[in-house]
Amino acid sequence: MGVMQRVVVSGRVRQVGYRDWITRQAYRLGITGWIRARSDTSVEMLAEGDAAALEAFLAASRQGPMLARVEDVVAQPADDRAVRGFTKRLPL
Template sequence: MTTQRIHVSGKVQGVGYRDFVVRQARTCGITGWVRNTRDGRVEMLASGDDEALARFVDLCRGGPMLARVDHIEAYPDDERPAKGFTKRFTA
């Protein structure tokens, strides 16, 4: 099991990006959470096996129709998310 903290920048707020991420996470079997940040990015904590996590990050590069992903930064994290994948309030 691998956990990554992921930051996504671009046009990712106000376009349904978090809902898109929740659907993709559930499809890939990823646990964790997603939230907007005050600086206009989206932050995620995602945990799963290496293959599923790589697929999930790749899917997050697309986003919903109105989104535009300019950059994704992912790095290892020690936090272990609870079961499921949820949306959180803005941090």
């Protein structure tokens, strides 16, 4: 078990491939969790991994894919149940 963070990313992160891109980053870094769109145009993630991998994941989430424009990333410690893999969930 590693460090777990609940992350909300705002800006131009919907309909630009952000969720698919971040899912690939999670697999590359060994991060487990999920991502979903929120009704306010932001995306929310639950991410768990070792400290170094999670830090790299958060850095990637601040960058996003080419068409995205990330304005803010808010990460807070979470104590949700662990999940396997990294999945896209239905919008909130």
